[in-house]
Amino acid sequence: MKRNITILFALLSISFAFGQGKYGKYLNSKKLALTYKSVKPAEKDDYYQQYYWLVKAEQLKTFPHLKDIKPVVLYNFVKKVNPQNPTKKLDDRGKELRKTAELSLDQYFKNKNFQNNQVLLYNLETYVDPSQGEYFTKVDAEKIKELVPKEFFGFASLNKKTMEETNYYLWVDKKKDEFKIVDIVPSEKDKKFYASLKQYLPKYKFERKYMPTVKKGTKADKTDKDFFYIMPFERNVDNIEYKTDDFETFTLSQIKREGEEWIGVEKPKK
Template identity: 50%
Template sequence: MRRNIILLFTALLAFNLSFAQNKFESVMNSKKLGVSYKNVKSKDKEDFYQQYFWLTKVDELQAYPHLKEIKPRVLYSFVKEIMPQIPTKTLTKENKKFRDDAELSLDQYFKNKDWTNPVMALNLLTYVDPQNEKYFSVVKPESVVTMLPKKLYSFTSENQKTQEQKIYYMWIDEDEYKIVDIVPDPKKNEVFYSELKTILPNYSFPNFVPESARMGDKKVKSDADYYYITAFQVGNDNIVYKTLSFEDYIFVRYKKDGGPWTDVEHRDKKY
């Protein structure tokens, strides 16, 4: 099965909690959103049903014991990333008709507060993806990994149609949730790759979640805010590298031919 680490680090994919892209994004509880249906205007139903769909997916993930400690907002961000909203204006005439029909059905279920009806769930899926072509990817609950509590998470999505998997990494920087790439971009990290090629000329980043991630030394002010990443080891070589912003990276340590860890940076303190 092919695994690809998605290459993403862009402000377009980052969102700040103070700026709601969906009119109902501030509501993070599906039941609370459901009971507010009676106050929803017709022009806002597209955002309303989309948000409700995302929240039901969050509810499904939270049902897994090992994910209970992860904030709903983090799981919500995962779901939104792999299931982006499909605006009505982008649909074909036929698919707009599917959405309209699904909305009529959903209106009745929500008026009657019949949120657990399996037929309602099918209509909801038809509404958010009337073309039945976009929402093949699902978050694999067992793949959600807390790399650094409240700071860094990884999760894998699987396309149920092609079985292709993608690994995403989410960095939480204060109130911002950003999908980041933990593999240094060669165009922005020429020094990093120059050192790596000199020391380990045949090294390539494995397409697996790293072995570990940790913060820098709190006792050293210049190091405390760095994120240290130990790559997943394949074979006898491995590396440790660090970053402040998941954009610019510094090569820190390496292990060659099964030997001991050796520092790349010349300084007194060992990492």
């Protein structure tokens, strides 16, 4: 049975530097593969990890419903769900398996035999996750949604072992040229938001299982155009709409009590 894990993580910024070390500038697996001759032994961790992320992002790109999403966005999904597993943190068995996989990968890359090579991909999986424990969790291609065109995305991870699902959200912060994994549920530190919520719907609880509806503010209104309006999945019960322009502080904008109409609750600025 699938379970949805509650996500309580801090705002994570990912700059346009993208990936690991000097190989982070490559966003195409073939171009990265062609640089193999210049890779030093101490750089193999970063090199093969970056290649793995790119291959997985390119596999996601083959899904028809994802064809219009930029590769760098898909890359950031993969990188979030499958973080690097450094050699220094592996046990002796893991280090041995990684070394064996590396010898095989080295031969394929030396001979430029990396296109549609299933054996290479198997060794690549072994290299990045020799214990076969870290990467049971994958990005679920069917759960990727563009909630606001080119600016805000929802994606989910699926652990194939436990069938646990986790939803994540990525904001393309154009002002700072950054990709940010954000939490759409206000932090408990946001006292003002929760005081307002308690005033109108004291028993309201956030639902994380389903992705919300998200829309941008009015473009013609300079005070509103940068806000994201978030409405949790409706289930014919009490519901809310709230807004944010930084995913750190939130403002309650509308509420809907069960069986009643939506009413605005945001206090106008003086």
